[in-house]
Amino acid sequence: MEESRISWHASVRSQYEKLKADGMNTIWDRYEAQGFGNPDQRCPFCMGGNRCDLCSNGPCRGDVEKDKRGVCGITADGMAMRMMLLRNVLGASTYHYHAEATVDTLRKTAQGLAPYRIRDADKLSAFAARLGIDAAGTPEETATALCDFVTTEFNRPYYEESRIVERLAPSERKETWRRLGIFPGGIHGEMVLSTSSCLTNVDGYYASLALKAMRLSIAMAYESQIVNEYCQDVLFGTPHPHPVRVDLGVLDPDYVNIIPNGHEPFVGFAMVDKARTGAWQKRARDAGAKGLRVIANIETGQEMIQRYTGDDVFYGFTGNWISQEAVLATGAVDLFAADMNCSMPVDPLYAEKYQFELIPVSDVVAFEGVTDRLDYRPELVDAQAEALIEKAIANFPKRRAAVAGVTGLPVGEAVAGFSPESITEALGGSLAPLIDAIAKGDIRGVAGLVSCTSLRDKGQDVHSVEMARELIANDVLVLSMGCGNAAMQVAGLCSVDAQQVAGPRLRALCAALGIPPVLSFGTCTDTGRLADFLSQVSDAAGGVPIKDLPVAAVAPEYMEQKATIDAIFALALGLYTYVNPVPTVTNAPNLVRLLTEGLPDITGGRLNVERDAKKAVEAICAHINEKRKKMGI
Numbered sequence: 001m002e003e004s005r006i007s008w009h010a011s012v013r014s015q016y017e018k019l020k021a022d023g024m025n026t027i028w029d030r031y032e033a034q035g036f037g038n039p040d041q042r043c044p045f046c047m048g049g050n051r052c053d054l055c056s057n058g059p060c061r062g063d064v065e066k067d068k069r070g071v072c073g074i075t076a077d078g079m080a081m082r083m084m085l086l087r088n089v090l091g092a093s094t095y096h097y098h099a100e101a102t103v104d105t106l107r108k109t110a111q112g113l114a115p116y117r118i119r120d121a122d123k124l125s126a127f128a129a130r131l132g133i134d135a136a137g138t139p140e141e142t143a144t145a146l147c148d149f150v151t152t153e154f155n156r157p158y159y160e161e162s163r164i165v166e167r168l169a170p171s172e173r174k175e176t177w178r179r180l181g182i183f184p185g186g187i188h189g190e191m192v193l194s195t196s197s198c199l200t201n202v203d204g205y206y207a208s209l210a211l212k213a214m215r216l217s218i219a220m221a222y223e224s225q226i227v228n229e230y231c232q233d234v235l236f237g238t239p240h241p242h243p244v245r246v247d248l249g250v251l252d253p254d255y256v257n258i259i260p261n262g263h264e265p266f267v268g269f270a271m272v273d274k275a276r277t278g279a280w281q282k283r284a285r286d287a288g289a290k291g292l293r294v295i296a297n298i299e300t301g302q303e304m305i306q307r308y309t310g311d312d313v314f315y316g317f318t319g320n321w322i323s324q325e326a327v328l329a330t331g332a333v334d335l336f337a338a339d340m341n342c343s344m345p346v347d348p349l350y351a352e353k354y355q356f357e358l359i360p361v362s363d364v365v366a367f368e369g370v371t372d373r374l375d376y377r378p379e380l381v382d383a384q385a386e387a388l389i390e391k392a393i394a395n396f397p398k399r400r401a402a403v404a405g406v407t408g409l410p411v412g413e414a415v416a417g418f419s420p421e422s423i424t425e426a427l428g429g430s431l432a433p434l435i436d437a438i439a440k441g442d443i444r445g446v447a448g449l450v451s452c453t454s455l456r457d458k459g460q461d462v463h464s465v466e467m468a469r470e471l472i473a474n475d476v477l478v479l480s481m482g483c484g485n486a487a488m489q490v491a492g493l494c495s496v497d498a499q500q501v502a503g504p505r506l507r508a509l510c511a512a513l514g515i516p517p518v519l520s521f522g523t524c525t526d527t528g529r530l531a532d533f534l535s536q537v538s539d540a541a542g543g544v545p546i547k548d549l550p551v552a553a554v555a556p557e558y559m560e561q562k563a564t565i566d567a568i569f570a571l572a573l574g575l576y577t578y579v580n581p582v583p584t585v586t587n588a589p590n591l592v593r594l595l596t597e598g599l600p601d602i603t604g605g606r607l608n609v610e611r612d613a614k615k616a617v618e619a620i621c622a623h624i625n626e627k628r629k630k631m632g633i
Contacts, residue, residue, distance in 0.1 A: 001028050001039065007460035009319065009490050011248040011409050015326035018406065024353060025346065026325055031455045040457055048587025049080030055200040064589050077206035080588035082198050084564060085213045089194050091565035092220040095525065096187050097340060097364065098264055099228035100154070101376070103147050105266055106231045108378035110143035115270060115382040118143060119237045123421075127230045131167050143234065150227050156186030158193045165222045170535045172545045173573065176603060177218060182211050182572070184219035191216065206591045214603070217569035225528025232303065236269055239306040239417040239522065241426075241515070244296075246414045246489045248323070250316030251332035253405020256284045256292045256396045258389065259318075259327070260361075262339035263523065265303040267361045267376050268294065270385035271337070272304070272314045280389055281313075287396045292389070297327060298342045299523045302485060305416045306522050316411065319490050320453045320483035322460040328354050331403035335392035337361045339376065341562075355399040357391045414489035415496065418479070418519040420533040426513060431540035438550060439633045442509040444475040445550035445624035446537075448530045448575075449518075450566055451484025452559035456581040461487035463580055463613060464556040468493055470617035471554070472517040475503035476624065482524035484557065493518040527566045531573055541631070547574025547604030550627040552620045555579045556613075567607075571595070574604030576623045578616055582609045 006013050006028060019026050032039045045051040050062040052070055062068055062076030069075055074082070108114040118124060118139045125135040128142050133149055135142045153164045162184055166174065177183040184190050194216045197203040203212075233239070251257055258275070260268030272294045274280055284292035296305050296317040305317050318327050321342045327333065328350040335357040336347065343360075348367050351358040360366060360373040361384070374384045427433040437443045449468060453461050464487040471478050472493070480488045488494045493501075499510045502517040510517050522529065534546050541549065553570035555563060558579055570577040585591050595607040606623075610616040 001032055004462065005039070005455070005459045007322070008462045008465045008487065009247070009323070009460070012319070012323055012326045012460060014409065015248065015329050015406070019325060019329050022329065022353065024325070024329065025349070027322060028455065039455075045587070047584055048076075049083060049584040050076035050587040052079045052083070054198075063587070072201055072204070074204035075206070077588040077591045078204040078209070080585040081206040081209040081213070081591050082204065084583070084585065085194055085209050085216075086198050087561040088213050088216055088565040088568060089191055091561035091563070092187065092191055092216055092224065094341060094562055095220055095228070095565075096154070096224040098525065099224040101264055101266070102228045102231045102235075103150055105378045106143050106235055107147040109235060110140040110147070114378035115273075116235050118234055120234050123230065123238050124234045127234070131164065146231075150223070154186050154223060155188055158185040158189030160185050162186060162219060162223060164227065165218060168222050168226060168532065169218075170538060170546060176574070177572070180211060180602065182215035182218065184215045187219045187223045190219040206588065207594060210591070210594060213565070213568045214572035217565050217572055220565055221528040221531055221569045225525050226532055229522070229525055229529050232265070236265070237307045238421050239419040240422045241415050241417045242309045244305045244310055244414050244416045244489070245316030246319075246412050247410045248318055248326060248330060249409035249411035250295055250318060251327070251330045251409070252290070252293075253330065253332040253400070253407065254290045255332075256287065256289045256334050256392050257332050258292070258294050258335045258337065258392045259297045259333055260294065260300050260304075260337045260339065261297045261324075261343055262362065262365070263299040263303070263341040263525070264339040264362065264376070265300050266378070267337055267339060267381060267385060267388070268296075268300050268304050269308070270381045271389060272308060274385050274389055276311070276313045284393050284396070287393050288400070289393075289396050292393070298324070298486070299483065300339055302523045306520070307417070317486070317489065320461070320486035322453050322455070325350060328356070329406070330409070331399070331405040334395040334399055335359060335388060337388055338365045338367075340364050355395070355402045357395050359388060359391065361388075412490065412492055412495070414492075414494035414520060415516055416489070416494070416520040418521050420529065420536060423519070426515065431537060434537070435541050437509055441475070442505045443477045444621065445552065445628070446477050446479065447471050447552050447554045447620065449478050449480040449484050449488070449554045449556070450524060450527050450530070451482050451487070451555045451557050452524070452563050453483045453487060454557040454559045454581060456557075457611065461491065461557070464488070465491045465493070466613035467554060467556040467617065468518055469501055470613055471620070472498070472502040472506060474617060474621050475506040476621065477506060478518040479521040479530060480518050481521050481526045481530065482563075484555075485520055485522065488518045489520060494520045524562055524566065527569065531569070534573075544631060545574065545604070548627055548630055550624040550631070552576040552578060552623060554620065571599055571605035571607060572603055576606050576608065576620065578608045578610070578620060580609065580611060580616070582611065
């Protein structure tokens with residue numbers, strides 16, 4: 001593939017050449033092989049969303065213009081939305097898997113069974129109070145009561161309103177959701193309702209399925225994402241800004257390097273705490289290494305760098321999921337601990353080639369041919385972390401003897417750790433200066449960049465970086481989350497130096513505050529945190545409904561099922577929502593009209609799928625200007 005189709009990042013492009021020289025099958029090879037003549041061309045029925053293989057009468061194809069329906073009678077619109085809803089169930093389920101692991105970890109910590117501690121007792125008390133939980137006891141008692149409450153709510157039937165949503169969501173949104181019949185119950189019941197609706201001959205109506213998708217997304221955002229992130233803050237600390245080393249050069253082959261990979265940071269945090277002790281560093285040096293390091297990677301790494309400051313042990317962050325093969329090909333990795341999400345099925349081939357230990361540490365992760373595993377349990381993680389470090393140190397001499405490690409790859413610096421609390425603190429303890437900056441036009445508006453990374457249409461992170469640069473050039477402040485956050489960090493947009501490519505008014509404001517124009521706000525799981533922050537902004541602006549704020553949700557390179565439900569939630573929240581690549585619904589014209597034209601009168605949201613970055617940002621800015629005018633600013 002052409003260089004521009006590989007990656008925005010020079011480090012990854014360099015490693016791509018090494019992978020080719022090493023004869024490795026890469027993600028770029030596999031992407032290109034799926035095309036029909038060109039890498040991006042696929043089956044037109046699949047691309048349009050009008051194909052269904054759920055029952056034995058299929059696969060069926062639909063065509064609205066010809067009234068060609070599936071054997072059961074479902075239309076192309078129904079086919080497209082039904083598959084979208086099923087993808088959303090997968091996304092919601094995975095988000096909630098993480099949330100339940102976090103709640104279990106907090107509970108075991110409060111019981112004294114896990115090696116972690118409650119680091120942010122103030123956050124615990126404040127969150128418990130918002131949920132109506134008595135926080136008068138010890139932090140451990142409050143944490144246990146919180147875990148009991150949310151666990152009960154997770155299992156509330158879909159036909160009983162969620163008390164979590166009731167107590168966390170803004171009043172105006174709750175009124176809208178009740179009016180539309182999409183105020184959710186418990187997340188487990190909502191997943192059952194959605195999945196059952198997708199059975200053949202149950203619900204084939206695209207509008208009904210779209211409303212169920214929104215209902216599920218609301219439950220996911222408040223019950224899974226917000227509960228998950230706030231409980232992680234309680235355990236590991238609420239993010240505050242600090243510098244972080246980024247890019248592939250953080251990997252030094254002369255060290256024992258451990259990579260916790262995925263989306264759950266529990267094993268990673270435990271290994272960092274162990275690795276920072278002198279005894280383990282000595283063990284690494286005795287094995288011939290300069291020392292022992294834990295290297296942050298993908299979303300697990302993002303969770304970690306938002307909360308832990310770096311040192312010579314927790315050394316830096318590599319990048320997002322498409323960088324994975326480039327990371328492994330450095331020949332610097334001794335152990336790859338694969339937790340939930342974003343570990344690739346091809347990893348065993350890379351473990352054999354580049355001589356590292358590949359260990360699943362989550363019940364949901366498995367690799368062909370890999371039998372050695374240590375599934376995370378809070379009460380066992382102390383011993384599990386030690387066992388993993390032992391394996392990494394034992395692997396070091398074998399890896400160094402067999403593999404020539406890559407050196408000289410670039411290292412940059414980003415500022416990570418922005419959160420609603422740290423943003424408010426930076427503004428002097430109130431959001432009033434932010435509202436004032438928006439009113440004066442120093443900030444035209446705010447874009448929540450919530451993205452994965454994809455090879456569709458362009459190379460890794462190319463479209464994400466183009467979009468972010470255009471947004472900040474137009475004085476739009478960007479809060480970045482997900483794998484798209486790694487794109488911003490490695491591309492230098494989360495550094496103070498990036499002020500130079502921002503618009504003049506945003507540049508001046510960032511210089512005055514000493515902040516980048518792209519604020520590193522976390523992982524994809526922080527979508528719920530962003531919604532909660534927008535609720536605070538709404539209150540600070542005098543009760544302006546979220547749908548009328550000069551803000552937009554931006555997903556320049558969505559990839560997987562978690563991203564699709566994030567986008568649906570943004571639409572349910574009433575946000576202008578930009579997504580790329582174009583979703584697989586284009587041959588569902590009634591559904592397309594609903595999403596792009598009908599939603600403003602329903603939830604206030606609107607979907608835009610413009611593929612050109614400059615035109616897409618022009619449309620986002622036009623929306624922001626419209627909302628500014630409505631606010632009288």
